Amino acid sequence: MKRKKIRKRxxxxxGAIGPRTSVFINGRLVGEHEKGEALVAELKSRRRQGSLxxxxxxxxxxxxxxxxINTDSGRARRPYIVVEAGQSRLTPVxxxxxxxxEITWNGLIKLGVIEYxxxxxxxxxxxxxxxxxxxxxxxxxxxDPVSIFGVTVSVLPFPEYNSSPRITMACxxxxxxxxTYSVNFNMRNDSRAHIMYYPQQPLAxxxxxxxxxxxxxxxxxxxxxxxxxxxxxxIGDAVVMNKNAIDRGLGRSVFYKAHESEERRYPGGQKDTFxxxxxxxxxxxxxxxxxxxxxxxMISPECEVKxxxxxxxxxxxxxxxxxxxVFGVIxxxxxxxxxxxxxxxxxxxxxxxxxxxxxxxxxxxVRVRSTKVPEVGDKFASRHGQKGVIGLLRPQxxxxxxxxxxxxDLIINxxxxxxxxxxxxxxxxxxxxxxxxSGNLVDATxxxxxxxxxxxxxxxxxxxxxxxxxxxxxxxxxxxIKTKIFIGVIYYQKLHHLVSNKMHVRSRGPVQLxxxxxxxxxxxxxxxxxxxMERDCLIGYGASMLLRERLLDESDKTSLxxxxxxxxxxxxxxxxxxxxxxxxxxxxxxxxxMSYAFKLLLDEIESLGIFPRLILRDKA
Amino acid sequence: MTTKSKKQIEVGEAVGIVxxxxxxxxxxxxxxxxxxxxxxxxxxxxxLPRLIELVDxxxxxxxxIMDIFLKEEYAASEEKAKAVAKDIExxxxxxxxxxxxxxxxKKILITLEPSELETEGVVASEVAKKVKALAGSHVEHKDNxxxxxxxxxxxxxxxxxxxxxKQVHIKGVERISRTLVVKGKDGKYFIRTSGSNxxxxxxxxxxxxxxxxxxxxxxxxxxxxxxxxxxxLVREIKQVLDMQNLNVDVRHCMLLADAMTMGGEIKSIGRxxxxxxxxxxxxxxxxxxxxxxxxxxxTHGDDDKLIGVTENIIIxxxxxVGTGLVRLKVKLG
Numbered sequence: 001m002k003r004k005k006i007r008k009r010x011x012x013x014x015g016a017i018g019p020r021t022s023v024f025i026n027g028r029l030v031g032e033h034e035k036g037e038a039l040v041a042e043l044k045s046r047r048r049q050g051s052l053x054x055x056x057x058x059x060x061x062x063x064x065x066x067x068x069i070n071t072d073s074g075r076a077r078r079p080y081i082v083v084e085a086g087q088s089r090l091t092p093v094x095x096x097x098x099x100x101x102e103i104t105w106n107g108l109i110k111l112g113v114i115e116y117x118x119x120x121x122x123x124x125x126x127x128x129x130x131x132x133x134x135x136x137x138x139x140x141x142x143x144d145p146v147s148i149f150g151v152t153v154s155v156l157p158f159p160e161y162n163s164s165p166r167i168t169m170a171c172x173x174x175x176x177x178x179x180t181y182s183v184n185f186n187m188r189n190d191s192r193a194h195i196m197y198y199p200q201q202p203l204a205x206x207x208x209x210x211x212x213x214x215x216x217x218x219x220x221x222x223x224x225x226x227x228x229x230x231x232x233x234x235i236g237d238a239v240v241m242n243k244n245a246i247d248r249g250l251g252r253s254v255f256y257k258a259h260e261s262e263e264r265r266y267p268g269g270q271k272d273t274f275x276x277x278x279x280x281x282x283x284x285x286x287x288x289x290x291x292x293x294x295x296x297x298m299i300s301p302e303c304e305v306k307x308x309x310x311x312x313x314x315x316x317x318x319x320x321x322x323x324x325x326v327f328g329v330i331x332x333x334x335x336x337x338x339x340x341x342x343x344x345x346x347x348x349x350x351x352x353x354x355x356x357x358x359x360x361x362x363x364x365x366v367r368v369r370s371t372k373v374p375e376v377g378d379k380f381a382s383r384h385g386q387k388g389v390i391g392l393l394r395p396q397x398x399x400x401x402x403x404x405x406x407x408x409d410l411i412i413n414x415x416x417x418x419x420x421x422x423x424x425x426x427x428x429x430x431x432x433x434x435x436x437x438s439g440n441l442v443d444a445t446x447x448x449x450x451x452x453x454x455x456x457x458x459x460x461x462x463x464x465x466x467x468x469x470x471x472x473x474x475x476x477x478x479x480x481i482k483t484k485i486f487i488g489v490i491y492y493q494k495l496h497h498l499v500s501n502k503m504h505v506r507s508r509g510p511v512q513l514x515x516x517x518x519x520x521x522x523x524x525x526x527x528x529x530x531x532x533m534e535r536d537c538l539i540g541y542g543a544s545m546l547l548r549e550r551l552l553d554e555s556d557k558t559s560l561x562x563x564x565x566x567x568x569x570x571x572x573x574x575x576x577x578x579x580x581x582x583x584x585x586x587x588x589x590x591x592x593x594m595s596y597a598f599k600l601l602l603d604e605i606e607s608l609g610i611f612p613r614l615i616l617r618d619k620a
Numbered sequence: 621m622t623t624k625s626k627k628q629i630e631v632g633e634a635v636g637i638v639x640x641x642x643x644x645x646x647x648x649x650x651x652x653x654x655x656x657x658x659x660x661x662x663x664x665x666x667x668l669p670r671l672i673e674l675v676d677x678x679x680x681x682x683x684x685i686m687d688i689f690l691k692e693e694y695a696a697s698e699e700k701a702k703a704v705a706k707d708i709e710x711x712x713x714x715x716x717x718x719x720x721x722x723x724x725x726k727k728i729l730i731t732l733e734p735s736e737l738e739t740e741g742v743v744a745s746e747v748a749k750k751v752k753a754l755a756g757s758h759v760e761h762k763d764n765x766x767x768x769x770x771x772x773x774x775x776x777x778x779x780x781x782x783x784x785x786k787q788v789h790i791k792g793v794e795r796i797s798r799t800l801v802v803k804g805k806d807g808k809y810f811i812r813t814s815g816s817n818x819x820x821x822x823x824x825x826x827x828x829x830x831x832x833x834x835x836x837x838x839x840x841x842x843x844x845x846x847x848x849x850x851x852x853l854v855r856e857i858k859q860v861l862d863m864q865n866l867n868v869d870v871r872h873c874m875l876l877a878d879a880m881t882m883g884g885e886i887k888s889i890g891r892x893x894x895x896x897x898x899x900x901x902x903x904x905x906x907x908x909x910x911x912x913x914x915x916x917x918x919t920h921g922d923d924d925k926l927i928g929v930t931e932n933i934i935i936x937x938x939x940x941v942g943t944g945l946v947r948l949k950v951k952l953g
Contacts (some may be wrong), residue, residue: 539929540637542942552936595936608911610918 021065026072036060036067043069048082048112059120068120077116078147080127080140088131088141089113114143145447146208154208156383157431157444157491158424166385166422173381177493178253179219189258189353189365194372194496196221197252202383202491203432204444220383220493221250225429226400226408226472227417228485230392238391240411241374242399250409251374251494255501256350256367261312261339263362270317272337274298274362277315283336285310290338292349297338298364299349307343311366314338339366342523344500346370377499380492384425386416387495400472400481407475408487427452429488430468434458436489516556516596556596561589567613569602590616632945634929636879639872643857646866647671664835671860674837674853677880677888681836684816686796689831690809698801701809704826705799707792708811711740714786716747717766721782726773728755728782730766742791750788755781793820818843838886846881853877853886903930 021036022029033039040060046052057075059068082089090113097103108114117125117140127140129148134141146154152171153159159167178194185195201215203222209215230240246252263272274297276290289310292303297313305311315334347370357363372378374390381387401407417426431442434455443449456466469484504522511518518527530550538547561570563581570581570589579589592614605612629635650668664683665673673681688708694700713719718731730751732744748761751768758769770781798814816836822829822843834840837856841849857873879894880887887893891908898904901917901924916922926932929939938944 535933536637536641539939539941540634540641542632542634542944544938544940544942544944547933548936548938548944551933557936593936595934598935601934605914608914608918610914615923 021060021067023067023069025069027068027070033067036065037062040067048115050110050112054109054115057116057118057121059124061124070118070120075118075120077118079114079116079143080125081143082112082115083128083134083138083141086134086136086138088134090141115140144207146206146445149208149446151208151212154446155206155212155214156424156446157202157204157206157428157442158384158449159446161422161424161427162384163421166420169385169387170381170383173385173387173495174219174383174493176495176497177219177381178496179493180217183217185256189260189351189367190256191258193256195254195256196494197254198249200491203435203489204428204442204491206445206449207443208445220491222432222489223250223409223492224406224487225410225412225490225492226485226487227412227414227429228400228472228481229413230394230411233392233394234388234411234413235391235415237388237413237416239380239388239413240392240394240399241390242396242407242409243393244396245407245409246374246393251378251380251492253372253494255347255370255372255498257345257347257370258365258367259311259339259341260363260365261314262357262364263314264316265359265361266317271361272314272316273334274312274314274364276313277334277336277338281315281334281336282318285336285338285340289340298352298354299366301349301351303349304347305341305349305368306346307341309341310338311341311349311368312339312364339364341368343525344503344522372498372500374494375499377503379495379497380410381495382425382428382490382492384422384428386412386420386422386425388412388416394475396475398475400475400485402470402472402487406487410492425490426486426488427455429486429490430459431455432489432491433468433487434462434464437462437464511556515600516558518555552593552595557593558596558599559591559593560599562592562614562616564588564590564616567615568611569599569614592616632942634941635875639875642868642872643861643876646861646864646868650864650866666860666863671857674856674860675876675880675889677838677886677893679838683814684795684834684836684839686811686813686816686818686821686835687831687833688811688813688821689804689828689833690811691826691828694826695808695810695828698803698809701801701811705801705811706741708796708813708821708824709799710792710794710796710815711742711790712786713747713751713788713790716740716742716790719782719786721778723775723778726770726778728768728770728778728785730768730785732764732766734764740791747790750790751785754784754788793817793824841881841886846884846886849886850877850881853880898928898930900924900926900928900931902926902934903928906930906934 020032020034021039023031023033023036023039037060040058043052043056043058047054047056047058053071055071055077057070057077059070060066061068089111090108094103094108094111094113098108103111105114109116125139126137127142128134128138129142129145131141142148149159152174153167156167156170156174159170162170178196179199180195181193182188185193196219198221199218200221201218202209202220205215229235233240242250261274263274265271276293276295276297277284279287285308289308290313291309292299292305293310293313294300299305299311314337316337318333318335345368347368350367350369351365353365353367355363355365374380374393376390376393378390379387380390396407399407399411428442428444430452431444431450435442438458438461442455459466459468465484467486468488469486472481472485472487473479474481502522506518506525506527509518509525509527520526520529535547535551538544538550561572561579562568563570563584565587566581566583568581568583570579572578573580581587581589602612647668650671664670664685665681669682688704689695690701690704694704713730716733716736718733719728720731721728732747737744737747744764745761748759748766751766752759755768755770758771760767760769768781768785770778772778772781795815795817796813800812801809802812804810816834816839818832818834818836818839819842821827821832834852835856837849837852840852854870854873854877857876858868858870861868861873876889880889887897889895895907896904898907901913901922905913905917907930917924924931926935926937927940929941932939932944
């Protein structure tokens with residue numbers, strides 16, 4: 001049908017190109033047409049009438065006089081209301097029918113009331129955000145202003161009252177919130193998973209929030225929040241939390257961590273074995289470490305495990321084949337390779353699963369669970385890009401309270417508000433507070449939700465201070481606080497940055513094999529790097545001794561024998577009980593302290609074919 | 621202890637590190653700001669690019685500039701100052717004449733523009749003399765046309781000569797490409813130039829030589845000596861930092877300039893300059909081109925006396941700075 005109208009492209013003669021529109025289907029040039037614009041109008045109207053598929057999109061580029069028809073898969077498309085002569089095709093009559101259920105969404109598409117545009121056709125459309133903005137130039141109308149947002153933004157309450165960077169941050173943080181990420185979490189073995197104990201749906205919800213069903217998978221709780229300073233414990237985005245509220249279950253979550261171990265096969269037909277290692281195994285740990293293991297080498301559920309406890313006992317074949325001794329062939333010594341819990345991963349064994357891997361070997365997955373009760377250092381955030389870290393857990397009796405005896409769960413600092421301009425945060429506090437009294441949820445939908453006046457009206461109806469400010473009484477002195485304090489209810493999310501999974505200290509610990517310097521990183525119980533710039537600071541301050549302590553004494557100090565005569569590094573011969581220089585026959589060797597890294601440097605220089613000598617002198 | 625001696629730096633203070641940190645820390649901010657301004661056409665490099673230029677001891681700044689202050693009688697009136705400026709500005713042959721080759725006849729024709737000659741205040745014969753000085757052979761001067769018959773017949777050499785002729789210096793001070801008369805804060809006029817020629821302008825009787833300014837540090841060193849260059853370096857570095865509103869004590873800049881000029885010539889900071897000439901083998905090897913330094917040291921049988929900070933850190937001893945400098949001596953008898 002389309003093909004008939006489009007002429008086969010003739011040989012391109014210079015004069016023949018003319019003012020003809022090139023026609024492309026799915027990016028391939030198929031021919032030319034004399035009146036491009038008319039063709040577009042015709043095709044579009046046919047699509048609206050239903051004689052062409054609603055999934056075809058047209059885009060006419062007036063500038064280059066190109067006409068694109070797209071029918072291929074993978075185009076992102078979104079629906080709009082069709083506008084003709086400045087009039088929405090979704091008439092009040094149709095709207096009424098829709099409400100009564102006499103007409104469906106698909107029916108509207110068939111009628112040409114709704115159409116889906118792809119990215120290219122969108123280029124040629126002028127879309128009005130609201131019906132009252134319609135002009136004769138408009139081609140389409142947005143179904144609802146919210147639809148300009150994606151999923152992450154459209155579930156945020158009152159975003160139109162916030163500054164845009166805060167919205168971006170709120171979106172980023174909403175993705176880190178703890179809730180119920182999956183309903184079958186009990187059957188899953190995700191390597192890391194957080195589940196909130198008592199999630200609540202927010203009191204301020206947007207329309208898309210309800211549509212998406214987030215209320216059934218909530219990721220947060222409604223906190224009673226006061227905005228006031230709190231004896232300095234909420235300075236710089238710290239927050240003070242009510243200890244008793246936490247004991248009642250506020251912000252409580254479980255953390256699951258899955259550990260796995262596999263009976264690997266090695267070339268030569270050998271393989272690992274799940275078993276309790278015998279004390280003769282090389283690398284055998286303390287007997288205590290294996291106390292939870294059953295005969296099959298596996299731990300049972302509900303064992304309280306701590307660092308260094310074995311979850312799965314496993315032995316591996318030796319790395320090198322049998323060693324031959326004077327007695328003949330000695331029995332091969334197995335290596336211990338159990339799955340051992342690292343420090344800071346304490347918990348209770350939740351499940352033990354035995355299956356086989358893709359390679360067909362035995363595979364165990366052990367899931368360890370631990371309850372994470374909010375503690376100083378845990379991170380919380382509202383849905384307005386307002387994040388904070390717990391600075392203090394204060395007992396309820398010391399928290400401020402209102403005349404009604406309401407005690408806040410959380411106290412944030414007023415300095416968090418002005419520079420960030422998160423008015424939505426304040427509005428949500430007020431709205432949710434009103435919701436608590438009226439018993440109805442607040443509509444926080446962007447552009448069309450409840451307005452401040454509506455909320456204030458509800459406040460007044462319930463004989464409340466309409467701006468949400470109340471006199472608070474200091475919990476410690478019992479005296480009223482002179483200023484009225486803004487207190488309300490707001491949805492807070494617990495974010496998955498928990499101190500207990502991050503904190504790290506080291507006083508002594510493992511060192512690297514090659515350099516004899518402390519290991520790096522929390523997982524290896526590592527030290528904190530004293531870097532070049534830190535070094536410069538100590539030099540600049542003139543703290544020589546401290547510098548030597550950091551770089552030598554607390555790092556890779558070694559003592560080596562150096563030949564006084566030739567300056568090469570020697571060794572002590574324990575058999576003959578004498579110091580030996582590799583070059584000189586009879587010379588004195590001296591103990592010299594140096595960094596192991598320097599010893600490596602000397603070795604490295606030797607490997608270049610350069611012989612470095614150390615010329616010794618007494619310390620003056 | 622007197623107040624004065626308290627203010628003095630004590631023995632063992634790590635002044636170099638402190639200076640480096642004091643200039644380096646605000647320098648990081650400068651980097652950010654410089655990149656922020658990227659794309660804006662700058663006349664003279666300022667900020668980080670200029671600082672790098674100074675510290676690298678480049679042969680010539682990207683944009684050499686001079687401020688020429690005039691003797692009292694010329695500085696007062698704009699006209700007189702402009703006249704001096706005109707004298708100073710360098711005029712080349714292609715500014716007053718049209719130069720073209722005639723490859724068939726194997727000659728170069730220079731057609732003088734009378735009007736241009738007049739505005740520049742030069743006589744045709746003078747131009748011909750200058751051309752003769754360069755081209756030497758067979759220069760004929762007739763009315764407004766100077767004909768040069770080169771000795772070589774190769775077209776390439778003729779073209780080369782033409783290009784040379786175009787740049788023949790007719791009048792004014794060499795390398796001063798543009799001049800601008802500016803009214804100073806004191807109401808006196810001075811000349812700002814693009815291009816720098818300190819030696820020639822020092823000889824000009826109309827110029828107040830005591831205040832003559834150039835931003836070319838290398839030239840200052842050549843003409844006025846290394847002490848002057850040190851002062852120029854301090855001034856230039858401080859100027860760059862001040863312009864960015866970075867409060868750095870001059871004494872840090874002075875130390876930097878001292879370090880750069882103490883060898884009698886301007887040394888750059890880095891591989892080819894100061895850091896490349898450190899005393900210790902290990903210190904040099906630790907900085908850049910490790911293997912090169914190690915092998916050179918080995919072939920020469922060098923000793924490292926372990927005097928510096930870096931060396932002592934490498935081997936793991938106290939550094940000879942601050943508390944590490946103090947030694948205990950037993951008094952005998």
